[in-house]
Amino acid sequence: MAGTEFYGAEERKEVNDVLETGIFFRFNHDAQRNGIWKAREFETEVAKLVGAKYAHAVSSGSTAVSCALASAGIGAGDEVIVPPFTYIATIEAVIFAGALPVFAEIDETLCLSAEGIKKAITPKTKAVCLVHMCGQMANMDEIMSVINEHNLILVEDAGQALAASYNGISTGLWGKTGCYSFDFFKIATAGEGGVMVTNDENAYKLADNYSDHGHDHIGNNRGMENHPVLGFNFRISELHAAIGLVQTRRVPMIRENNNKHKKLLMNELGKIDGLGFATIPDPNGDSATFLNLLLPNTMAAQSVVDEFNKNGVSGFNYWYTNMYHFINQWGHIKNGHVAAKTNIQLLGAPQDYNNLDLPKTQETVGRLISFGIKASWSDNEVNSLAEKISICIKSVLNQHV
Ligand SMILES: *Cc1c(COP(=O)(O)O)cnc(C)c1O
Secondary structure, three states: OOHHHOOOHHHHHHHHHHHHHOOOOOOOOOOOOOOOOHHHHHHHHHHHHHOOOEEEEEOOHHHHHHHHHHHOOOOOOOEEEEOOEOOOHHHHHHHHOOOEEEEOOEOOOOOEOHHHHHHHOOOOEEEEEEEOOOOOOOOHHHHHHHHHHOOOEEEEEOOOOOOOEEOOEEOOOOOOEEEEEOOOOOOOOOOOOEEEEEOOHHHHHHHHHHOEOOOOOOOOOOOOOOOOOOOOEOOOOHHHHHHHHHHHHHHHHHHHHHHHHHHHHHHHHOOOOOOEEOOOOOHHHOOOOEEEEEOOOHHHHHHHHHHHHHOOOOOEEOHHHHOOOEHHHOHHHHOOOOOOOOHHHHHOOOOOHHHOOOHHHHHHHHHEEEEEOOOOOOHHHHHHHHHHHHHHHHHHOOOOO
16 A cells, blocks of 8 residues: 555665755755755656656645645635545645635545536636546546536545556646645555646646745855745655655556456455445556445445454544544534634635535445555455454445355
8 A cells, every 4th residue: 555565775775865965955955965865856756757747845745635636726705616535735735825725526536526526617727636536536637628518627535545546647738737646545655745736837836836945946146046836835755755755666567466366356255245346437547556346335334443443453444434534524614613714714615514415425435444455465464454444344235155
């Protein structure tokens, strides 16, 4: 699943390069840094992996979402369609951009559906912030046709879907801007870090300026460069970038192993009557960080979770009740608990966040149990997990074990 499964000599070497020079800052200091530019190398590596024209590394996946929104021109008062199933960072980034999140339905892809987006569109809708969940990808053909038909801006939070793609195009590169997270739990980690990608030169330049107080990074006189726009500090350090760089190089190997393990598990578990899987719109583009099981209904899923716990089966997430990735757990948004006023309080919420009508989402997340897949598993470990899962599910669904 995660980059943290593999680390060692290569990370030490890259970090050491930085420690030798003592230049932990990603810009300037050309004479002292001895040709060591880890953030730049990290960006080149990510751009190469996903096929992006431009990549810009920042301090976290969350700040990468902020850069993606700002450089796509999304700001105060704009309505942005978002999923109710995502890591909360997506929603926070929209709110702290001054924009107003509008929740729409997901479907069995675990991502916003084209139909859900269509229903949530109002005359004030400016953009869609699409999240590719659980290592998989949204149905991009259908979504792009709604985006184009309604002239909306697409921003992709591919925080969980680095190295996933649809029809050969990486998640993150379908919209104006996209981004990935390199936090501790992702397919590649920098410790903390994030990368924004785009094929749009102007959006790239804006992100580069915005993430460093507006500096345009032209020339070598920090402070007296030009400052085309107002920005803030979302910079990544050279030490984090050094780790992210090595981890990015390992992603193709991890993706390949993950896919092998996910296919084995799906083959075995696919034999169970009544058990389904989340829809994968392009199975060739799966990053396969998660095996996503869909039980017949929420009650069955909850019983399976109990059965797993009783039998010592671990390594799964039941997002519906146990994780901070689902709207049912976001009491602060629903009840307007903020440290300081946001545009939701100033302009009014575009929806009644406490009474959202999202039956398809409730039903889908209620049925979903996701297992993190490890690239380092042996075939034996995969087979034994398949067997344990199978026994628990069959006993809940009252099938012969
Ligand atoms: C992890 C994640 C983020 C936030 O990334 P951080 O690096 O932890 O800030 C944003 N969006 C999604 C979908 C994520 O999974």
